[in-house]
Amino acid sequence: MKDVEMKMLERAKALLGSGEVARVIGWKKGEFYFDPVPASFESVEELSDFVYNGFCGANLSKYLIQMSKKEGKTAIFLKPCDSYSFNQLVKEHRIVRENIHVIAIECQGKLDIEKIKAQGVSAVTEVEEDGDTVKVSSLYGETTLNKEDILLVKCATCKSKTHQAKDEEIVLHEMPESKNNRFDEVEKLEAMTETERFAFWKLQLQKCIRCNACRNVCPACSCIKCVFDNPASGIAAKANDSEFEEKLFHIIRAFHVAGRCTDCGECSRVCPQNIPLHLLNRKFIKDIDGLYGEYQAGETAEGKTPLTSYTEGDKEPNDVVDGEAK
Amino acid sequence: MQRIGVFICWCGSNIAATVDVERVAEIMKSEPGVVYSANYQYMCSENGQQLIKQAIKEHNLTGIVVGACSPRMHEATFRKAAEAAGLNPYMVEIANIREHCSWIHKDMEEATEKAVVLVRTAIAKVKLNAPLTAGESPVVKRALVIGGGIAGIQAALDIADAGFEVDIVEKNATIGGRMAQLDKTFPTLDCSACILTPKMVDCAQHEKIDILSYSEIEDVKGFVGNFSVTIRKKARYVDETKCTGCKICMEKCPSKKGLNTFNMGLNTRPAIHIPFAQAIPNVAVIDPEQCIKLKTGKCGICQKFCGVGAIDYEQKDTFIERQYGAIVVATGFKPISLESFNEYGYDDNKDVITSLELERLMNAAGPTNGVLLRPSDGEHPKVITFIQCVGSRDTSGCGKPYCSKVCCMYTAKHAMLIREKYPDTEVHVFYIDVRTPGKNYDEFFRRAVEQYGVDYIKGMVGKVYNENGKLMVQGSNLIDNEQVTIESDLVVLAAAIEPEPSVRKIATLLTASIDTNNFLTESHAKLRPVESPTAGVYLAGMCQGPKDIPETVSQASACAAKVIGLLVKDKLKTNPCVATPDEMMCNGCSQCANVCAYGAITYIDKEFRLGGGKTEVRRVASVNPAVCQGCGACTVTCPSGAMDLKGFSSKQIMSEVEAICKK
Ligand SMILES: Cc1cc2nc3c(=O)[nH]c(=O)nc-3n(C[C@H](O)[C@H](O)[C@H](O)COP(=O)(O)OP(=O)(O)OC[C@H]3O[C@@H](n4cnc5c(N)ncnc54)[C@H](O)[C@@H]3O)c2cc1C
Ligand code: SF4
Ligand code: SF4
Ligand code: SF4
Ligand code: SF4
Numbered sequence A: 001m002k003d004v005e006m007k008m009l010e011r012a013k014a015l016l017g018s019g020e021v022a023r024v025i026g027w028k029k030g031e032f033y034f035d036p037v038p039a040s041f042e043s044v045e046e047l048s049d050f051v052y053n054g055f056c057g058a059n060l061s062k063y064l065i066q067m068s069k070k071e072g073k074t075a076i077f078l079k080p081c082d083s084y085s086f087n088q089l090v091k092e093h094r095i096v097r098e099n100i101h102v103i104a105i106e107c108q109g110k111l112d113i114e115k116i117k118a119q120g121v122s123a124v125t126e127v128e129e130d131g132d133t134v135k136v137s138s139l140y141g142e143t144t145l146n147k148e149d150i151l152l153v154k155c156a157t158c159k160s161k162t163h164q165a166k167d168e169e170i171v172l173h174e175m176p177e178s179k180n181n182r183f184d185e186v187e188k189l190e191a192m193t194e195t196e197r198f199a200f201w202k203l204q205l206q207k208c209i210r211c212n213a214c215r216n217v218c219p220a221c222s223c224i225k226c227v228f229d230n231p232a233s234g235i236a237a238k239a240n241d242s243e244f245e246e247k248l249f250h251i252i253r254a255f256h257v258a259g260r261c262t263d264c265g266e267c268s269r270v271c272p273q274n275i276p277l278h279l280l281n282r283k284f285i286k287d288i289d290g291l292y293g294e295y296q297a298g299e300t301a302e303g304k305t306p307l308t309s310y311t312e313g314d315k316e317p318n319d320v321v322d323g324e325a326k
Numbered sequence B: 001m002q003r004i005g006v007f008i009c010w011c012g013s014n015i016a017a018t019v020d021v022e023r024v025a026e027i028m029k030s031e032p033g034v035v036y037s038a039n040y041q042y043m044c045s046e047n048g049q050q051l052i053k054q055a056i057k058e059h060n061l062t063g064i065v066v067g068a069c070s071p072r073m074h075e076a077t078f079r080k081a082a083e084a085a086g087l088n089p090y091m092v093e094i095a096n097i098r099e100h101c102s103w104i105h106k107d108m109e110e111a112t113e114k115a116v117v118l119v120r121t122a123i124a125k126v127k128l129n130a131p132l133t134a135g136e137s138p139v140v141k142r143a144l145v146i147g148g149g150i151a152g153i154q155a156a157l158d159i160a161d162a163g164f165e166v167d168i169v170e171k172n173a174t175i176g177g178r179m180a181q182l183d184k185t186f187p188t189l190d191c192s193a194c195i196l197t198p199k200m201v202d203c204a205q206h207e208k209i210d211i212l213s214y215s216e217i218e219d220v221k222g223f224v225g226n227f228s229v230t231i232r233k234k235a236r237y238v239d240e241t242k243c244t245g246c247k248i249c250m251e252k253c254p255s256k257k258g259l260n261t262f263n264m265g266l267n268t269r270p271a272i273h274i275p276f277a278q279a280i281p282n283v284a285v286i287d288p289e290q291c292i293k294l295k296t297g298k299c300g301i302c303q304k305f306c307g308v309g310a311i312d313y314e315q316k317d318t319f320i321e322r323q324y325g326a327i328v329v330a331t332g333f334k335p336i337s338l339e340s341f342n343e344y345g346y347d348d349n350k351d352v353i354t355s356l357e358l359e360r361l362m363n364a365a366g367p368t369n370g371v372l373l374r375p376s377d378g379e380h381p382k383v384i385t386f387i388q389c390v391g392s393r394d395t396s397g398c399g400k401p402y403c404s405k406v407c408c409m410y411t412a413k414h415a416m417l418i419r420e421k422y423p424d425t426e427v428h429v430f431y432i433d434v435r436t437p438g439k440n441y442d443e444f445f446r447r448a449v450e451q452y453g454v455d456y457i458k459g460m461v462g463k464v465y466n467e468n469g470k471l472m473v474q475g476s477n478l479i480d481n482e483q484v485t486i487e488s489d490l491v492v493l494a495a496a497i498e499p500e501p502s503v504r505k506i507a508t509l510l511t512a513s514i515d516t517n518n519f520l521t522e523s524h525a526k527l528r529p530v531e532s533p534t535a536g537v538y539l540a541g542m543c544q545g546p547k548d549i550p551e552t553v554s555q556a557s558a559c560a561a562k563v564i565g566l567l568v569k570d571k572l573k574t575n576p577c578v579a580t581p582d583e584m585m586c587n588g589c590s591q592c593a594n595v596c597a598y599g600a601i602t603y604i605d606k607e608f609r610l611g612g613g614k615t616e617v618r619r620v621a622s623v624n625p626a627v628c629q630g631c632g633a634c635t636v637t638c639p640s641g642a643m644d645l646k647g648f649s650s651k652q653i654m655s656e657v658e659a660i661c662k663k
């Protein structure tokens, strides 16, 4: 991974140095090794903080909405999954493709610090990935962990290792194949009875503290004025004051991103309460696939989307019984 | 301060028998904002309207709620009354306490309670109404007829005779529709071609009619008075302007084994062909699935022989976009597929045929030159059994629940014609009921029985099977209460009819509604039978429901009258209840434009002030009010709620919901 980071830094320096781009969006060192944060670098000097490691799970594409409006071209590092969100933003005219230079980067699956802690390792100072295992160094020594066990939820069910948009590429090693297992958990939910499912979601959503992190991170939630921030919408609220309110927020948001959510998994990743929000969106994705044909948001930056277009083969509402097409 | 007036209608006993109208009116008097409340026997009557007008003036009303029938009945009436009294017509709300209340409830107490809620709901909405003004839009003085069967032909001729341009878009290579396939027509038994083809020729020669054959509707945008339609002219590989219809190509084409669809597949035809002798336009068409040149690149014989160089293997589909003021849908019908009716042995026995196939077998221009010969061996059938209601009036789920309406008459026709021409033939007809109302219709059927000795057997057929080359028709005779088996040479199935399947796409493009059987729905079953609920779209012929030629022609002429009535107008009032985006909130994401069926939404780049002297250019939605139909699709698509609808704003709808939920 170090070699990838080096190469990225080299390219960032070259692009900024030559003035080809006015800024580079990437990650910079956080307080600890395991919390790098998204950052915009505007000069070669600023790049001294640059980092790319196993903890760079954050999807950078949403930053382009603001950053790419600025003077000059913006370069951005996109992992395969981030490139879907990128396309979706182009499709919805939220960003202008021509103003952006996409550097497609290698991703071996990103790590979840909470899962590492759960394995009994704390105060991580560095990780070294080696195929299926990860050597984790901490203040207390070295441990080798199974990579499977410490991947972010979104990476354990990675949907694709193909970049859907790129102007150049930094891929130095082969990337693991995706497992096509992302609907397994949805199927488990579907197998529940209605009462069980309701209880499941009630339990999960009860935990929500309405920090809005899920919405704020979501590339599909890019509205200039979100309904939840707009007193005139009649549904804006800063806190969940009732059980109904808890669900309302999530159900409305799920509907708003339906057909647009790329399944980037960021909502679940950032949720401080560990609510598996991605399951809600994946259920929508699975239903859309079933009713209107396979569709992956963000695969392209053009073309029709299933929920805002009509084709003759579309299922009529009365063809749908218990969530399944007749 | 708002001053709302409430008017509760009895609708004779329609409402008053189930809803305590006096009580409702009384309760409304104490609703906040209501300054006047009354009830009356017929609000829509002259006197009722007078009452409304007077109240508006006397009490200085700022908005009114009429608790009455569906707004589809009388919203326009009450809006006009309000306008006459000086109130903006869009300050009127209707509470539907008839269809939504009195008609569907029995208990007076409950119905009254519900009526109160419905009226309160309308009051909540009217309080948020704002005066609106209708604009005007010009009328394009040209009509489109979709489907060139007898319905489309008649409608086009009538509209064109009134002096308006008409285009007929026909998906087949010729106009004429099903009627062109028929032999003789009931009830007068005149030859179908003899009465149809002169009308086809009239269409071709009419200076106001443009026939776009072998064409389909690709896209429809716009609205009444201003439809913009994209038509796909399918590649026929023959230049229409050059082909003289000499048919030399048909003679020379080596690929002669294509099923002749005009003859219901009873014989074959060359890859290049003219569907039938009197086809309009009389221009050949190449079936690309069958043409050797188009499939393999070799051949090209027709091109060599064509004297005028009309053959063009390179021809591509072309698209034409035209504007129309009105659209007539006349897409007709097809017989149902018989695959769910194995008991009649249609798939297994060549001599089990449909009535439409029989029409071709009896037609002088058909595969047997009008001599009735059975398909299997070309012999004269001596015993013929007809089975009626194959798939009609069938509630089992295999067929159609409705009566196809024409089968009793055409079966009597077939039976009679056969007995007339071949008196030595025995003819049996299995029927459930014989339904032949209509002028000279029952007489026609009786002639078949009494004069021509056709054996009508009341009962259903259980099975048709082949035994030593004979078709055994096993059924019950309900009158004699016995099982019968008739040894037959030919079995004719009166297959149910269904709307031509492509009507679904047309209906969707036109936002016209269709019923569960795929028939287009009329605006009002009794009072607006030729109008679709979509303004400017009219319905003629079988696409709207089963009917015979006289009815089809009447409906087509009625459509024409409606179309002419529209096209003579220079301007139409537009609906002011249109969508408007809040630019400050619009993301420019294009989702609303994607769902707008009318193409009303475009995008503009607009400069916004950000404060501190900074500005930002953003892409925002812009609605063309002349094109927007107020359907609301965009408002529910917009995630941030930037798009809203005048007259039906989210606020208004939420206030209604709240009024309903409030105890
Ligand atoms: C066996 C049989 C015998 C009959 N005998 C008699 C009789 O003796 N007397 C009588 O009065 N009636 C008779 N009828 C009924 C008669 O056929 C119909 O009433 C009549 O044909 C209806 O005309 P139409 O124009 O509505 O439909 P059609 O004749 O079906 O014409 C519809 C036309 O629209 C075209 N079309 C369809 N879809 C599209 C599309 N998407 N785009 C463009 N074009 C399209 C079709 O190609 C066709 O040309 C008989 C019917 C049957 C089945
Ligand atoms: S809803 Fe979640 S998974 Fe979907 S795009 Fe937004 S952040 Fe990504
Ligand atoms: S929740 Fe809805 S309105 Fe809010 S940002 Fe997301 S999509 Fe936009
Ligand atoms: S991130 Fe989690 S806690 Fe915060 S609003 Fe979303 S679901 Fe609720
Ligand atoms: S309401 Fe919206 S979707 Fe409907 S016609 Fe108007 S602009 Fe189009």
Ligand code: SF4
Binding pocket: B581, B585, B586, B587, B588, B589, B590, B591, B592, B593, B620, B621, B637, B638, B639, B640, B641, B642, B643
């Ligand atoms: S859907 Fe809403 S936010 Fe998107 S372009 Fe239309 S009005 Fe603007």
